Amino acid sequence: MSAADIAATVTDPELPMLTLAELGIIRDVEEGADGVVVTITPTYSGCPAMEAIRADLLAALRGGGFEQAQVRTVLAPAWTTDWISESGRAKLAEAGIVPPGPAPRRPAGPVPLTLGVRDDGVACPRCGQPRTEQITAFSATACRELRRCPACREPFEHVKAI
Amino acid sequence: MSFDDAYQSLTDHDDDARWAYGTGFTDPLAGVPSALPDGVDRGDLAAYCLMLGDDALILSHRLQQWVTRAPEIEDELALANIGLDLLGQARLLLTRAGEAEGAGRDEDQLAYLRDPGEFRNVRLAERADADFAELVARLLVFSTWRLALFDRLAATGDPVVAAIAAKGVKEVSYHRDYAAGWVVRLGDGTELSHARTQAAIDVVLPLSGELFVAHPVERRLAELDVAVDPAGLRAEFDDVIAQVLRVATLTAPSQPSPQQSPGRDGDHGAELTEILAEMQGLARATPGGVW
Structure with missing residues (x-):
């Protein structure tokens, strides 16, 4: 090899x-x-x-x-979740961790402030409910957040898109 | 890796870098080219990296003190994660400071073996929080300023500092949103939470003046496009703070005119001495000790 x-x-x-x-x-x-x-x-x-x-x-x-x-x-360019491969995303999903969507594209000017919960359109990995709630933006590791499904009430992890 | 026996899963490896014994993570800039940009004074760049690194190191320690004391476990996770991000930024910046200095000091020597008068953090980073409202108010002020700073620093001329800043922008954006979210929730909450958050803003916001006055080191490096003059961050800072306070139904207190931070020259309060006693005690008692 x-x-x-x-x-x-x-x-x-x-x-x-x-x-x-x-x-x-x-x-x-x-x-x-x-x-x-x-x-x-x-x-x-x-x-x-x-x-x-x-x-x-x-x-x-x-x-x-x-x-x-x-x-x-190497520090630059900074890592982005866009570099997680398709097979990587499939394995995350299989493990019950929702893979990230596309990293946010920043508009010109200052970094925009997000007040309230970011709506990332993250669907529940168990029941498919399209809208879920964020419990906390930080979880067991820096790259994950904790969310909850309002339909099946189950919590789950999601890799934040950065 | 076997998951049947937690102890064995940590030990059945043919290397000694398992976390049960510490990470053994000794050089966060391993393999990153260490050359300095042309024309930059070594002492100035070292001092600048210490300023930004000490800000992160000291606030990280303050945040760690909240773990086990936050209102909910989710907030302990959040504060620990934010503290870890800042600690990571501090390690990179202190390592860069040691490289620029050229005297062979590494991040551990800089973190554990300097006296309070050699720390260059702003005073805002070291103050103790009277309550959770002060914690989130201070974190809002600090991360709003640091985000504006890092966003500009990412486009400056030292490739290592610029890369640390570019990476930090993504992290500090989350820190600022977390702090802003709590200021809004508490400010626009009950009568009691509103009163305590207004009191926290009244105490913390007037301390922000020191963040916007350049130290001579910052001014010299900014002329070489290797640092950011913090005076230019004020408009963005004021705009973000005003947005948060408006939604939080809070008001901004009147603020004294900005003065250069005494902390940037090593003049600190007793609060820093207290932090260093806790942070450095073990390292100083057992020099070079590992386990």
């Missing part, structure tokens, strides 16, 4: 149903004379999983015969 194929199999520590590639945080894998360089980008600035991700990537590459490997961070 190529280094890129091996790196693509490593899963995310916080969303273990997804690979890092499906989550869109592997930005580049290069095989050169000095070994393999994997470039990753954090989802959020405070993501505490970055070191675990780095260690998992190096362990997988070593296991695949790539002894000389390093993992680099």
Whole structure:
């Protein structure tokens, strides 16, 4: 297997149903004379999983015969949920976590203030009710929010589009 | 990974970076090119990164103190998440400050081994909240200002600082919306919640003057297009605060004329000393200790 194929199999520590590639945080894998360089980008600035991700990537590459490997961070352009792949979205949905819609396109000028709840048109993953309520914009990880369905009353998680 | 045994699932790996023992996350800028833009004074860039990094580090600590004390578990999650975002921004900025300084100090040395007089955060970040209304009022003021600042900083000339800011814009937008949502809910709530939120705004908003007066370091770097002169953020700030207060049925108190923040030169209140005693105590008692 190529280094890129091996790196693509490593899963995310916080969303273990997804690979890092499906989550869109592997930005580049290069095989050169000095070994393999994997470039990753954090989802959020405070993501505490970055070191675990780095260690998992190096362990997988070593296991695949790539002894000389390093993992680099890139901060720009900032990660967006638009980089989550189609298969990644399908796996999130299968795990009961509603995948994000398209990231909001910002109009020119200052960042608009949102007063009240953002209406993201998120449907209930259990009963299909098209309109659901936000319980809190922050959940078990920075990238998810907690919502509730007014019809079946079940709470569920949704990956915020950023 | 086995999920049958929680302890084993944390330990059955062939690496030592599992979270049960800390993340071992030692360089948040690993692999990011560390070169400085041409013509920029190392000391100035280091000081500027400390200013913005210390703002985030100190407020993050204040937010963490609310975890287990917030009105609902959802708000504890929110405050912990906001604190984590700010801590992440602080780690990147302190690491960048250490690179710019060029004296070999890393984020931990900067966070844990500086005395209060070396911290450059604005006073607004360190103050203790008297109640939840003050917490959300302060968070509204801070994040409205920081969002306007980061939005402009993302287009400036230090590629590392600009990238940290661009990423931060997405995060701080959520912080501001969270704080604004609570100010509206409490302001336009019961008679008691309205009175307490108005009291919080009356105390917190007049403290915002320090946010809009450039320190000489900011002025010099802004001329090189590596920093943002905070005086230019005032109109956007006033507009957002006015929108929130209107919906919250609150009024803005009269504000004293802005003065440069004493915190930017290391002049802090006893509140910072108290935060640092809590934040630095363990690191100073066991230098270099890990577990």
